[in-house]
Amino acid sequence: MNYHQYKACIDACLACAALCNHCASSCTQENDVTMMAECIRLDMECAATCYVTAQLLSLGSDLAKDITRLCAEICTRCADECSKHDNEHCRECADACRKCAEACKAV
Amino acid sequence: MNYHQYKACIDACLACAALCNHCASSCTQENDVTMMAECIRLDMECAATCYVTAQLLSLGSDLAKDITRLCAEICTRCADECSKHDNEHCRECADACRKCAEACKAV
Amino acid sequence: MNYHQYKACIDACLACAALCNHCASSCTQENDVTMMAECIRLDMECAATCYVTAQLLSLGSDLAKDITRLCAEICTRCADECSKHDNEHCRECADACRKCAEACKAV
Amino acid sequence: MNYHQYKACIDACLACAALCNHCASSCTQENDVTMMAECIRLDMECAATCYVTAQLLSLGSDLAKDITRLCAEICTRCADECSKHDNEHCRECADACRKCAEACKAV
Numbered sequence: 001m002n003y004h005q006y007k008a009c010i011d012a013c014l015a016c017a018a019l020c021n022h023c024a025s026s027c028t029q030e031n032d033v034t035m036m037a038e039c040i041r042l043d044m045e046c047a048a049t050c051y052v053t054a055q056l057l058s059l060g061s062d063l064a065k066d067i068t069r070l071c072a073e074i075c076t077r078c079a080d081e082c083s084k085h086d087n088e089h090c091r092e093c094a095d096a097c098r099k100c101a102e103a104c105k106a107v
Numbered sequence: 108m109n110y111h112q113y114k115a116c117i118d119a120c121l122a123c124a125a126l127c128n129h130c131a132s133s134c135t136q137e138n139d140v141t142m143m144a145e146c147i148r149l150d151m152e153c154a155a156t157c158y159v160t161a162q163l164l165s166l167g168s169d170l171a172k173d174i175t176r177l178c179a180e181i182c183t184r185c186a187d188e189c190s191k192h193d194n195e196h197c198r199e200c201a202d203a204c205r206k207c208a209e210a211c212k213a214v
Numbered sequence: 215m216n217y218h219q220y221k222a223c224i225d226a227c228l229a230c231a232a233l234c235n236h237c238a239s240s241c242t243q244e245n246d247v248t249m250m251a252e253c254i255r256l257d258m259e260c261a262a263t264c265y266v267t268a269q270l271l272s273l274g275s276d277l278a279k280d281i282t283r284l285c286a287e288i289c290t291r292c293a294d295e296c297s298k299h300d301n302e303h304c305r306e307c308a309d310a311c312r313k314c315a316e317a318c319k320a321v
Numbered sequence: 322m323n324y325h326q327y328k329a330c331i332d333a334c335l336a337c338a339a340l341c342n343h344c345a346s347s348c349t350q351e352n353d354v355t356m357m358a359e360c361i362r363l364d365m366e367c368a369a370t371c372y373v374t375a376q377l378l379s380l381g382s383d384l385a386k387d388i389t390r391l392c393a394e395i396c397t398r399c400a401d402e403c404s405k406h407d408n409e410h411c412r413e414c415a416d417a418c419r420k421c422a423e424a425c426k427a428v
Contacts, residue, residue: 003125003196014121014124014161017121018118018161019165021165021166022165022166024254025110025165025167028254031248033248033250034245034246037247038242041239041242041380044235044239044380045380047162048373048377048380049373049384049388051373052369052370052373054124056370058128059132059365059366060132061395063370063391066391066394070384070391073384073387089110131365132362135358135359135362136358138355140354140355141352141353144354145349147361148273148346148349152275152277155266155270155273156266156270156277159262159265159266162262163259163262166255166259168288170263173287174263177280177281180277217339217343217410224339225339229335231335231376232332232335232375235376236379236381238380239324239379239381261376265372268335268338268339269338272342272343273342273346274347303324
């Protein structure tokens, strides 16, 4: 597999990383940040993992299967948490996380 | 400015980061890697800078202007170097770097 | 300047990135997370900027001066915010941020 | 486990990431870069993986075991490749990779 075959997954990971960063930052500006604590924490983990997954796939790494398995796991957890909150940034993030988890599983 | 207003620049940065990683890795598989040395080096710098720019814009950072100025600079250098080489990955990377430099200047 | 001449700054950036990530995560576990919102936000920006600074210095980038100037700026902001809070993670983070800002200015 | 219990592993990951970036960049400046191609490629993968491992451990992620297993694997591959080359940057990098692999296995 090379970059172009992985492109759908790379794109999903990068979109997810950006929306996780945006969600984490937006969560800190909600009225009740305590309620968003777990969401912020998972957003940070998910952004980091999605970006390294995109990076390893872009580099053509042999570890594609391992990192996408891990990325799907954290994306699913982050999507589940985001789904509990009724903010636009959480909805967008949950959607990106689910798409990314699917794309990772397809690798 | 917030995430959605920056979205075009964030997308350009992320696309550029992925193509820089792909170009760096592909350069190491060319017949004459010595000729690609500067390209690999700039790809690595550019990928790192593009990703942090996307990250700071996604986070809504006050440093948006400073980081996009720096990112436009490194993207232009990387595009100039990639343009010297007639490989598909260099052409794709040069194109993404120029688009990212434009998007960064527009911020 | 090369890697070994930059080593003190690289080490300060990496130590600061780790403590910013730790502080951000620990802030989400405080009783009143709303009070920690700005701290979390700056921790995320500072961690991202410190890591890319370490990366560009490790790569021997020509942009060392520009990125260290930006990094010193965000480290100072993060240190100022962390100094407002009386948690161990905030104190450790403020200390690492100040050391990193100094090391960046010395480059 | 928290940040302070993971500190030895976080430090080993960060030191390894910096030396992998330095090794990759230095490899591109050797006389025969073609001979260093695999080393550059693995350095890039290893730097990315080490940094995300440090980040997830600093954040207190539940995925510590999974990411350290992956990190130990890529560090071992990178150390094996670096050990084939008689440059100072490769020796330093191989040493940092082996220490990081050990620290990851200890988590």
